[in-house]
Amino acid sequence: AMCSHDPKDSTSLSVETPDWRSDVSKGVKGMRIGIPKEYRMEGMSDEIDKLWEQGIVWLKAAGAEIVDISLPHTKYALPAYYIVAPAEASSNLARYDGMRYGARIAGENLTATYEDTRAGGFGAEVQRRLMIGTYVLSSGYYDA
Numbered sequence: 366a367m368c369s370h371d372p373k374d375s376t377s378l379s380v381e382t383p384d385w386r387s388d389v390s391k392g393v394k395g396m397r398i399g400i401p402k403e404y405r406m407e408g409m410s411d412e413i414d415k416l417w418e419q420g421i422v423w424l425k426a427a428g429a430e431i432v433d434i435s436l437p438h439t440k441y442a443l444p445a446y447y448i449v450a451p452a453e454a455s456s457n458l459a460r461y462d463g464m465r466y467g468a469r470i471a472g473e474n475l476t477a478t479y480e481d482t483r484a485g486g487f488g489a490e491v492q493r494r495l496m497i498g499t500y501v502l503s504s505g506y507y508d509a
Contacts, residue, residue, distance in 0.1 A: 394428030403439040448501055454491075455498025461486060 370379040405417060421431055461467035470485040472478035487495065 392427055393424060395430075396428075397430045397432050398424055399432050399434035401434055401436040401439065403436050451494045451498030452501045453498070455495045455502060458487075458491075458495060 368382050368385065371377040400421065405414070409417075425431055468482065468486050469478065470481040472481040483492070483495075
């Protein structure tokens with residue numbers, strides 16, 4: 366993961382980066398660590414369950430206090446992702462119209478150029494996600 370300013374990324378900020386390594390070396394002794402009950406799902410394989418338990422044992426051995434917590438909105442995470450991610454993709458990729466950004470595929474007229482560029486510049490799955498994102502951002506969907 367990046368943790369510094371990227372001058373080629375317009376969404377990146379030039380702010381002081383915390384020294385994460387010094388925090389990691391402090392360990393977890395004395396920390397209270399919450400384990401969400403919703404993250405241990407019914408039907409989870411025995412292997413995953415054993416690894417989950419081993420992680421808790423390691424944290425306790427390192428001096429952490431383990432607390433059972435509830436994150437009741439966890440069940441909405443995936444549905445929210447399927448709304449937010451395509452909307453973000455549609456919004457962020459809208460600039461790649463072949464006029465100012467991205468490859469341009471010449472068409473018979475301006476409309477055809479836009480259509481051909483979008484069809485040729487993005488694969489079928491990306492196009493599907495862009496269409497979903499555009500729909501999600503539309504006023505008709507917003508009213509729903």
